[in-house]
Amino acid sequence: MTLKPLKRHKALQPLSREHHFGLLLCWKIRMGIKNNIAVSRIATYASWFYQTHLIPHFRIEETVIFPILEANHKYIIKALEDHALIEHLFKNPIISEDDLKAIEQALEQHIRFEERILFPEIQKNASEAQMFDIEKIHQSEPFQDNLTDEFWRKTD
Secondary structure: OOOOOOOOOOOOHHHHHHHHHHHHHHHHHHHHHHOOOOHHHHHHHHHHHHHHHHHHHHHHHHHHHHHHOOOOOHHHHHHHHHHHHHHHHHHOOOOOHHHHHHHHHHHHHHHHHHHHHHHHHHHHHOOHHHHHHHHHHOOOOOOOOOOOOOOOOOOO
């Protein structure tokens, strides 16, 4: 017997779309490394993404989404630890491929955890009133990318 995936509640869909762009950042980092792009170019984009997209995303999750579960819930504890690790990785100078790989791996694992484990748990436990509040607070906005240096595009 296989379980049918839980359809994402529309209140959480904007956050899932933001996760998609986080995974796209991970892909761009991998492409940059694969194509031997200078670490500084990749780091400039990654830092911009962190400031512009990840910080606000983490704050919405921490203030609006996570409180649906108890603060001592193991999934909330893990998510907050993940946020702290990712913030730490970005706040340190990004000077090597290893620094970029650490960011890419931590971010991808975190997003997969939230999408596959945490969000279904939140959705299962949230009341309709809580989901309605999420919808009111966090609306989907079109993703604005920084295309100043599209290092991830293959240029043969």
